Amino acid sequence: MNLLAQQLVNGLFIGSVYGLFAVGYTLVFGVLDILNLAHAAVFTLGGLVALWLVQTAGMSIWLAFPLATLFAGLLGLLLNQVAFAPLRKRADSQFSGLISSIAMAIIFEAVAMGLFGARSVRFPQGTVSVHIWHIAGVTITSLQVGIVLVAALLMVVLTLFIQRTRIGKAIRAVAESERAAMLLGVNVNGIIASTFLISSALGGAAGILYGLYFDALAPDMGRSIELKGLAVIILGGMGSIPGAILGGLAFGLSEVLTVAITGTSNLRDAVAFTVLFAILLIRPSGLLGRGKMREA
Amino acid sequence: MLEQLAQFYAVYGSVINFIGINALLALSLNVTLAAGMLSLGNAAFAGLGGYAAGILTIYFKLPYVVSLCGGALVAGIVGLVLGLPVLRLRGVFLAMATLAFGEVVRIAAVNLDITGGAEGLTGIPNVTKTWIIYLTLAGTAYFMAVLRSSKLGWALVSMREDETAAACLGIHVTYYKVVAFTIGAMIAGLAGGMYAHLNYLITPRDFGFFIAVDLLIYNIVGGTRIWYGPILGAALITALPEILRGVGVTAGPIRMGVNGLILLLVILFLPNGLASIFARVRPAAAKAETA
Amino acid sequence: MKRFNRLLFAAVVSVGFISTAVNPAFSAEAIKIGFVFSMTGGAAAYGATQKEGAELAVEQINAAAGGVKIAPIFEDDASVPQQGTNVYNKLINGDKVAVIIGPTLSNTAKITNPIAQQIGVTVLGVSNTAGGITEIGDYIFRNSLTEAVVIPNTIKVAKEKLGLKKVVLFYGNDDAFTKSGADVFRKVLQAEGIQILSEQTFAKGDRDFSPQLTQIKSQNPDAVVCSALVEEASGIVNQARQLGIPKTVRIIGGNGFNSPALIKNAGDASEGVVVGAAWNISSTSPLNVKFVDDYTKKYNRPPDQFAAQAFAGVHIAYQAAKAADNRKAIRDAMVKIKGLDTLLGQFSFTEGRDADHTPVVQEVKGGKFVVFGN
Incomplete structure (x- = not known):
């Protein structure tokens, strides 16, 4: 029983991490129908820049966190300007945007490697004080609780932001139809830019939390989560913010439960991707997605 | 002169071989891209073909050509079986479904005994020759060019432009999609078989997610609308590290960055890929093909 | 043009x-x-x-x-x-x-x-x-x-000093180095008569090892025998201790563990980790x-x-x-x-x-x- 409880906690936690990564990812897709494959690189740079601020500039993490998040947001603006805006008018912008975002991801990763080296680096010990609780044989750390809470909070705040605020409404209008939004007087380019800003800032924040928890930041750390992030946004329903978090939890739990039930871990990733495959076939719109645009 | 050619081949022979194989893989993806379908499963098809051909050679002692055909056939059959359910998905969702399939294939190769696990399938004889690769490439390119002007080709193009309209005109959309997907899978499987017989071994990592993305890069960089576009793209991207090495861009992060930068520049400033350079030189010919 | x-x-x-x-x-x-x-x-x-x-x-x-x-x-x-x-x-x-x-x-x-x-x-x-x-x-x-030389020696010494009877084998199964290391570990453990309670695997680039470690913890092994490279090894060591696998349960690794990065990245958690290797940084030659x-x-x-x-x-x-x-x-x-x-x-x-x-x-x-x- 303890075993299963601990595994559920593990799944809840890693699922929240996937969700955090996926929220920003899905936001851009929801608005532009474009996959931003540089999201993982922004995630990485967010974490590394926060590390630099703490280690080299000697800041407290509480100051470094917002600064690095802002930096990641600015990277998003850069991405939009360089890799997406020039292609927007093109007929094949879906594919070419994919490639230009890959090019940016390669450049970002090269910069990260040039500045920080290829080795894993970590935040200095004691950057945040971590408490470890053992409750009825289940181990939980304060960082884990923090990350789950941040994921939940983000889900609520972002959903409210999109539904209630002026900018949020404009974002939704652009997502529905750029033309219609423009006719209604929405500054489409501004809205797209701010979507990238928010999306990338979220990605950067996720990178910092990831780096803090796992004590290992490296230029290629985005790669292993990129594929899972893709799976998560499909699972949750592309463009859906609560869906990204729920998709993350579902993916995390499926991984953990595979290990718990089979007792071995060989099939962990295979099961997760098979589930993804099955969901695409049975319910292509994902758990919480809008159905219309995905099927022939 | 002959001596210099031999020297050139000694240094760049492997690059030339890889260009040929990557060009074949790029063409395999182009079959479906031409119909507006993005598959990220072609790397996995190449893997299936490579493993199948390798196993046929090693365990069944079949001759090279038979093994290659066997590999292509296995990839084609899996493509057919996979294509039937997934091809009703569109755009990114098709890409994701094929991607998930690719991951499952890769994980299977890691876990199975017959594929040699993470260490890969070893002991495959190195018998693929440059001329075999390029003969196959020429044949495939010719086939693709013919295909473009066939009934299937026009059906695929009309499906890319407007699938609903194509269906209304009586084009059997699903049928053509599955045919294109299966042809792509077979070409990929063939390329995978040749790759396996070039390198002494194949490993699960040779056909992962990032390879699948590479195939897309070849197509977009080269241009998807002309049959030689993917070949140009594969040639440039495969040779790029060697070119940068040659002009003295230091190994490591800098070369990686320059690599990314060139990719970005091509995408931004050559909307129809490298092929558009040639199209400008021969405007009439290109117009006829893209019309 | x-x-x-x-x-x-x-x-x-x-x-x-x-x-x-x-x-x-x-x-x-x-x-x-x-x-x-x-x-x-x-x-x-x-x-x-x-x-x-x-x-x-x-x-x-x-x-x-x-x-x-x-x-x-x-x-x-x-x-x-x-x-x-x-x-x-x-x-x-x-x-x-x-x-x-x-x-x-x-x-x-x-x-x-x-x-x-x-x-x-x-x-x-x-x-x-x-x-x-x-x-x-x-x-x-x-x-x-090679691991084939390093590992038998490591297991022999560890068995002598720690009295190992039952262990868990934990390794990266999608990498040639970690996989072949695990094959050697398995063979040597069997030859030494040490029981392998279960085998757990991870993939290259993984950062979260808690599902496997939770499984391992529940089996109460005498030691965790681990074939990993240092990037993953640090995370494994860290999370094992965090999950409450006691320090008396040693983590035993091979060549891949032999890097100061292990100590730097895993901090206190790395204390007591046994590393068989080709080279000792504190050798006084x-x-x-x-x-x-x-x-x-x-x-x-x-x-x-x-x-x-x-x-x-x-x-x-x-x-x-x-x-x-x-x-x-x-x-x-x-x-x-x-x-x-x-x-x-x-x-x-x-x-x-x-x-x-x-x-x-x-x-x-x-x-x-x-x-x-x-």
Whole structure:
């Protein structure tokens, strides 16, 4: 029983991490129908820049966190300007945007490697004080609780932001139809830019939390989560913010439960991707997605 | 002169071989891209073909050509079986479904005994020759060019432009999609078989997610609308590290960055890929093909 | 069109560069050594320190008064076998190097080394530990002690000192190095009569190991036997302790664990980890002390085993190549190397051209690698 409880906690936690990564990812897709494959690189740079601020500039993490998040947001603006805006008018912008975002991801990763080296680096010990609780044989750390809470909070705040605020409404209008939004007087380019800003800032924040928890930041750390992030946004329903978090939890739990039930871990990733495959076939719109645009 | 050619081949022979194989893989993806379908499963098809051909050679002692055909056939059959359910998905969702399939294939190769696990399938004889690769490439390119002007080709193009309209005109959309997907899978499987017989071994990592993305890069960089576009793209991207090495861009992060930068520049400033350079030189010919 | 012209120009120039490099490699002043390391891509963390170790060795040899110098050519295989093949052809046929040191990954070595063997260029692997490398042919050497040598020794010592009866085997199953390491562990554990309660696996690049470790914890093993590289090993050690696997349950690793990064990244959690390896950073042999000092001074960070083996590799290759005037002679000189004083200890090659020196078993104590059981 303890075993299963601990595994559920593990799944809840890693699922929240996937969700955090996926929220920003899905936001851009929801608005532009474009996959931003540089999201993982922004995630990485967010974490590394926060590390630099703490280690080299000697800041407290509480100051470094917002600064690095802002930096990641600015990277998003850069991405939009360089890799997406020039292609927007093109007929094949879906594919070419994919490639230009890959090019940016390669450049970002090269910069990260040039500045920080290829080795894993970590935040200095004691950057945040971590408490470890053992409750009825289940181990939980304060960082884990923090990350789950941040994921939940983000889900609520972002959903409210999109539904209630002026900018949020404009974002939704652009997502529905750029033309219609423009006719209604929405500054489409501004809205797209701010979507990238928010999306990338979220990605950067996720990178910092990831780096803090796992004590290992490296230029290629985005790669292993990129594929899972893709799976998560499909699972949750592309463009859906609560869906990204729920998709993350579902993916995390499926991984953990595979290990718990089979007792071995060989099939962990295979099961997760098979589930993804099955969901695409049975319910292509994902758990919480809008159905219309995905099927022939 | 002959001596210099031999020297050139000694240094760049492997690059030339890889260009040929990557060009074949790029063409395999182009079959479906031409119909507006993005598959990220072609790397996995190449893997299936490579493993199948390798196993046929090693365990069944079949001759090279038979093994290659066997590999292509296995990839084609899996493509057919996979294509039937997934091809009703569109755009990114098709890409994701094929991607998930690719991951499952890769994980299977890691876990199975017959594929040699993470260490890969070893002991495959190195018998693929440059001329075999390029003969196959020429044949495939010719086939693709013919295909473009066939009934299937026009059906695929009309499906890319407007699938609903194509269906209304009586084009059997699903049928053509599955045919294109299966042809792509077979070409990929063939390329995978040749790759396996070039390198002494194949490993699960040779056909992962990032390879699948590479195939897309070849197509977009080269241009998807002309049959030689993917070949140009594969040639440039495969040779790029060697070119940068040659002009003295230091190994490591800098070369990686320059690599990314060139990719970005091509995408931004050559909307129809490298092929558009040639199209400008021969405007009439290109117009006829893209019309 | 202009842009394309420029590209074409670059291509032509690059070809020109290399074609003009057709000159005999064996001038009296400098030995051309080609280094093939993974400086970018998945194995960049390991290739980077290899390059540093090799650079330090070349620098010191070239700074020494008199004698033959080394002309190093560093190439990046981007952790991809395809590029490794291209680099080999370029180094062998273009640059006409005397010796190749590398490549970083065993998988790449299996594909590239037959090229060197066919032409007859000596290759010295400085990090390949998988099986089937030196079997490629009589020009293929390595100075990296394989898992097949290190692990039996480690398990034997650990069993003696810790009285192991039942353990869990935890390894990366999608990587040639960690997988073949696990195969050796399994065989040795069975031979020593130690029960394997279960086997757990992870994938390269994983950061979260808690599901597997939770499973492991519930089985109450005497130790966790682990085949991993340091990037993953640090996370495993860290999370194992966090999940409450007590420190009395030792974590036992092989060559892949032997890096100061383990102690740096896992912090206190790394205390008590048992690491069997080819090299001990705190070995007091004068050559090793000097190497660790020089390296730390130059790069502001202590060396790892990758750097140490690359450093030693340069000295071994130099020893063989400095008196030879053709590729065959280098190979013959390599075979004859006996009891060469290196930072790895007295170094010789076995009949099968593998490394022959004594492995060490260490544990982390007070934030340092010390010989286990002392």
